[in-house]
Amino acid sequence: MRTSTRRSHRLVALAAVAALSTGLLAGCSKDSDDGNSNSGGGGGGGGGGKTTLTIGTFGVFGYKQAGLYDDYMKLHPNISIKENVTTKTDVYWPKTLTRLQAGAGTDDIQAIEVGNVTEAVQTQADKFVDLGKEVDKSQWLDWKNAQATTKDGKLIGLGTDVGPMAICYRKDLFKKAGLETDRTKLAAQWKGDWSKFVNVGKDYMKKAPKGTKYVDSASSVYNAALGGESQRYYDKDGNVIWDKSTGVKNAWNAAMEVATSTMSAKLKQFEDPWNKALSNASFATVACPAWMIGYIEQKSGASGKGNWDVAAAPTAANWGGSFIGVPTAGKHQKEAIALAKWLTAPEQQAKVFAKQASFPSTPSAYAALKPLPDTTAYFSGAPIAQIFSDSAKTIPTQIFGTKDQPIGTAITDVGILQVEQKGKTPDQGWDAAKNEIKDVLGQ
Incomplete structure (x- = not known):
């Protein structure tokens, strides 16, 4: 991972990853x-x-x-x-x-x-x-x-x-939910748009196996979707444009569809509850960069062998x-x-x-x-x-800025969290993120 354009503490948490x-x-x-x-x-x-x-x-x-x-x-x-x-x-x-x-x-x-x-x-x-x-x-x-x-x-x-990004999914859970399990056909259902991926999740939740969710978190969907957008938090001249960015809006909208539904397990990636959920097959999909393959194999354990599969992500993305x-x-x-x-x-x-x-x-x-x-x-x-x-x-060429990580953290750990875990509206979550980003930028 060396990764990541994502949150700095998440980089720290990618411990002991036996990647592939x-x-x-x-x-x-x-x-x-x-x-x-x-x-x-x-x-x-x-x-x-x-x-x-x-x-x-x-x-x-x-x-x-x-x-x-x-x-x-x-x-x-x-x-x-x-x-x-x-x-x-x-x-x-x-x-x-x-x-x-x-x-x-x-x-x-x-x-x-x-x-x-x-x-x-x-x-x-x-x-x-x-x-x-x-x-x-x-x-x-x-x-x-x-x-x-x-x-x-x-x-x-x-x-x-x-x-590079893909979608790792539990085909045993998909089968129990009455969904397509073939990786090629499944990828075709959500190709080109993360909202299509969310729509598959809506179908999953109609017959979800007891105690399971479709995704690990709304923040995970946000980060994965943003990883495939050419426009992020800055423009080519170094100006902060996060609140006007088409890429951010697209990723935010996909995350809000998840956060305002029942399809999220509301877990923080790489923390103990998330690891436990992997071993217990508590969620059916996770956006997985290449390096996460080994982590899933390690944490999911022997019971996951032959039940996990990999399909192309909705859009080419990098983490x-x-x-x-x-x-x-x-x-x-x-x-x-x-x-x-x-x-x-x-x-x-x-x-x-x-x-x-x-x-x-x-x-x-x-x-x-x-x-x-x-x-x-x-x-x-x-x-x-x-x-x-x-x-x-x-993967598209993306423009990064010096405050990419703290801006991203404000959106996921403040804005999305407000909606997913505290029941706030998407507008209230957006406003909370905006206030946090103002502090980050010293505005």
Whole structure:
């Protein structure tokens, strides 16, 4: 997940995700401490005349786990690689910003989470090497490159993983409710519009198995729907437009249909009640980025095997992803650029996927992606890699701003919550969100 353009505390909560296979999704590991496993900054001379390159990351990126560092050092005997890992993203990024602004103490390569990349592009671009001059940018998804590109065309980071969206659903519950269970036919019923997805939920609730709901929460539907909208909280000039945004209105309306109905379990994702509901089959669907597949498999347990399936989402959407950049303050820029290019090349991204299913941002890697057989069997033989690949290729380019996360949190944790859990009207929820956002923006 590295994810997420969503709420920062939700990023923290994506703990122990065995995404599609074993290991943790890069950058979405559980935050269990406040600092580095290896503190320190810029690279220096290694033993035996080697050049030591340092890589600053957060969570688990998968490079070490997939053996990429060892592979690179075998190919380049003069290079030694040291990864400096900060567990918490909300500790990693402020610390990185301080070092970037000071022009000292940075690692030779710095990871950038998608929730922070707009701030990096708008305020720290001069602190990073323009990698667009060093690579063939067509290797990456266009919308992925756009997230890390300045207005004057400077590319400050190379894409690592992305979080294409699908719908994970319990076909056993759908069958009991008298609904379509075939993934292709089901996807066709809600294709193109999240309101169609909600309409399927209305049908589900007519004959819902006792004690079950259609979705986990209205906020989940809001975030998933917004992930497929090109217009979010800011315009291309950096102006806040959340209350006029077509994308926000579309996502809000879908969420309100859920919040004012009986189809929501009203659960916060990744908290204990949500985990328990997964194991108890208490809700029938969840919007799932690629990295959530493993989490569902883990938390739903043996009883879910063959009952879960995966269908294409109503619209192509993204949740999560990161980049790696080369600070200009680094002592070994030439060597760092070469390593960054190699780590993010399609072949290496495919190896990370094979180890822990961080979904590549390089389309040429997609044809060879294969989840573990156990995971495929768990999700009823769904063509998981194909579904997520198709989504990744058609996700729209989205504009992000420096306050994206707190604006989103105000809408979900204040506005939607007011309606879903406190019985307020959609207009009252909208007004509550608006007041909260004014505080966030200092208006």
